Amino acid sequence: MTPAQIGVLGCVALLVLLISSMPVAFAMAIVGFVGFALIRTPDAAASMMAADLYNTFSSYSLTVIPLFVLMGQIAFHAGISRRLFNTAYHWVGPLPGGLAMATVGACAAFGAICGSGPATAATMSLVALPEMRRYGYNMELACGTVASGGTLGMMIPPSVVFIVYGIMTQQSIGKLFMAGIIPGILTALLFVAMIYINCIRRPEMGPAAPVPSWSTRMWSLLGVSETLILFVLVIGGMFAGYFTPTQAAGVGAGGSVLIAVVRRQLSWWGFLRALQETMRTSLMVMIIVAGAVIFSRFLAITRLPFELATWLGELPLPAWSIIALIIGFYVVAGCFVDALALILLTIPIFYPVLTELKADPIWLGAIIVLVTQIGTITPPVGVCAYVVGGIERDVPLQTIFRGALPFVVSLIIVTVLCVIFPQICTWLPGMVKY
Amino acid sequence: MTDRQLASSPVRRFWAVYAAIVRSMVYALVGVAALGIVVMMTITCLEVVLRLFGTGLKGGVDIIGLAAGVTMAAALPYTTACKGHVAIEYFFQKLGRLGRTVVDAVTRLCVIALFGFLTVECFKYGSAMRQPPRQVTPTLEVPEFWVPYVLAVSTAVVCLVAFYHLFHPGRELIKP
Numbered sequence: 186m187t188p189a190q191i192g193v194l195g196c197v198a199l200l201v202l203l204i205s206s207m208p209v210a211f212a213m214a215i216v217g218f219v220g221f222a223l224i225r226t227p228d229a230a231a232s233m234m235a236a237d238l239y240n241t242f243s244s245y246s247l248t249v250i251p252l253f254v255l256m257g258q259i260a261f262h263a264g265i266s267r268r269l270f271n272t273a274y275h276w277v278g279p280l281p282g283g284l285a286m287a288t289v290g291a292c293a294a295f296g297a298i299c300g301s302g303p304a305t306a307a308t309m310s311l312v313a314l315p316e317m318r319r320y321g322y323n324m325e326l327a328c329g330t331v332a333s334g335g336t337l338g339m340m341i342p343p344s345v346v347f348i349v350y351g352i353m354t355q356q357s358i359g360k361l362f363m364a365g366i367i368p369g370i371l372t373a374l375l376f377v378a379m380i381y382i383n384c385i386r387r388p389e390m391g392p393a394a395p396v397p398s399w400s401t402r403m404w405s406l407l408g409v410s411e412t413l414i415l416f417v418l419v420i421g422g423m424f425a426g427y428f429t430p431t432q433a434a435g436v437g438a439g440g441s442v443l444i445a446v447v448r449r450q451l452s453w454w455g456f457l458r459a460l461q462e463t464m465r466t467s468l469m470v471m472i473i474v475a476g477a478v479i480f481s482r483f484l485a486i487t488r489l490p491f492e493l494a495t496w497l498g499e500l501p502l503p504a505w506s507i508i509a510l511i512i513g514f515y516v517v518a519g520c521f522v523d524a525l526a527l528i529l530l531t532i533p534i535f536y537p538v539l540t541e542l543k544a545d546p547i548w549l550g551a552i553i554v555l556v557t558q559i560g561t562i563t564p565p566v567g568v569c570a571y572v573v574g575g576i577e578r579d580v581p582l583q584t585i586f587r588g589a590l591p592f593v594v595s596l597i598i599v600t601v602l603c604v605i606f607p608q609i610c611t612w613l614p615g616m617v618k619y
Numbered sequence: 620m621t622d623r624q625l626a627s628s629p630v631r632r633f634w635a636v637y638a639a640i641v642r643s644m645v646y647a648l649v650g651v652a653a654l655g656i657v658v659m660m661t662i663t664c665l666e667v668v669l670r671l672f673g674t675g676l677k678g679g680v681d682i683i684g685l686a687a688g689v690t691m692a693a694a695l696p697y698t699t700a701c702k703g704h705v706a707i708e709y710f711f712q713k714l715g716r717l718g719r720t721v722v723d724a725v726t727r728l729c730v731i732a733l734f735g736f737l738t739v740e741c742f743k744y745g746s747a748m749r750q751p752p753r754q755v756t757p758t759l760e761v762p763e764f765w766v767p768y769v770l771a772v773s774t775a776v777v778c779l780v781a782f783y784h785l786f787h788p789g790r791e792l793i794k795p
Contacts, residue, residue, distance in 0.1 A: 242687060523707075
């Protein structure tokens, strides 16, 4: 059997293992190991696996993941997410659908200090859903908003998905973060517009909250101060070239602890819970990275990605149509596979193809994150919808998916805009120094 | 057999003791991982602050790398114990009860085999690093061999966790 044939068999075996609910990381490691052993020797495969696991876990550049996750966890346990929601609530709450708009605003702001979509959705479910229920909001709109707002955490920096994409493709994480800012803001604005239009058409869906006094509104602005400080420190520091991404993540985590301690908002118990959640979430990501490294070593010796790239490159089709096909694949696959796992599984295969087609890797990263965002709120495997459903157990999942549908339309519009006008994603990264 | 007899059966008692012992191992490693995260955060902040005063922190990258290795290794059993790994459950959930039980058992056996193998390989890797010339970190020249040993211990504990899950389908050893 030729290495390329073993490669194809390996991909089929991987698919079988994934379908049988084996954790993605373990499936990739097993197939990578067996395939490598078949092509080279079992001894070489065994040493490669142990070395790759060790090197991934102790990689300095990957420490950015636990540190950014810690920053988000501390922010949650110190009540920063609640204060963000309160500020947004005082400013837009009195509008039709105002609480839902406030939720989107708070999600976008929380996304600026938390790198994960599901974590943002979980946090905002706890903060915003009880308020929307209290004001008689339609739960379809309320849950759909929280699930969709949560996806903003994937796009607005710092984003774990961007970090992993950057490491896999050896692109600047700073530039990728910058690429996510404008599409992230655009998505948030479209979400707000979508809520407003819906609530104007059907006012019973999102009744307006009482109008607060101007002094209350002004005082509430203090609620965004911590987030603003952290965001300016972390992203501004990277943008100015003062911090590397790891240093920015460390300073962000340290800064959030300092803010929480100064404000006396963080108990020892909260701190320990934040550490526990950080290690669980980070390991979940890091073990997939380790599995993907092992799997991509196997793919590299089969030369499958390069042969696929050559074959696709020689097809009598324009480059844009192949890129469109690959993006289409991400939209469909994103409905079945977790965004991070999907990127780690497919980047070793598609990235050589896309570079062969001269696609801008930074633009591509932003587009892939955008389309995988769609998968997190669509059936059957919409992670953010499941997170909201897990917290709000009396709301059926189909109601949440139905509620998220208008937001899927918004995400598609943003994706199309970013494809037609790539500058939306590439303008800010062009200015970054690191 | 009555419920009371069943509850006090040797098999039940075995699993209760087994779960308690494995849980305590997992929590001991959680403590190590938590310490590792704090070290990473503190050293990174210290590095940045000291740079403000014109001096760097010599070997900061070395310490952070080692701490990251230990943290991730030690967090592995906890994440496995609370079934925190990403998996595609959609098709699995479509299977009947028997199908799910069989597939779950095969999956767990594969995980035990994988991590059992990794335990041996990580131990061998650590031992190879220990042989002269010892592998050390670039700046501080701290020996690195002990990190793969921690990884070997963690992967061994993962095997124990997966063994518990094999006989208790649908149940986590630790609630997240």
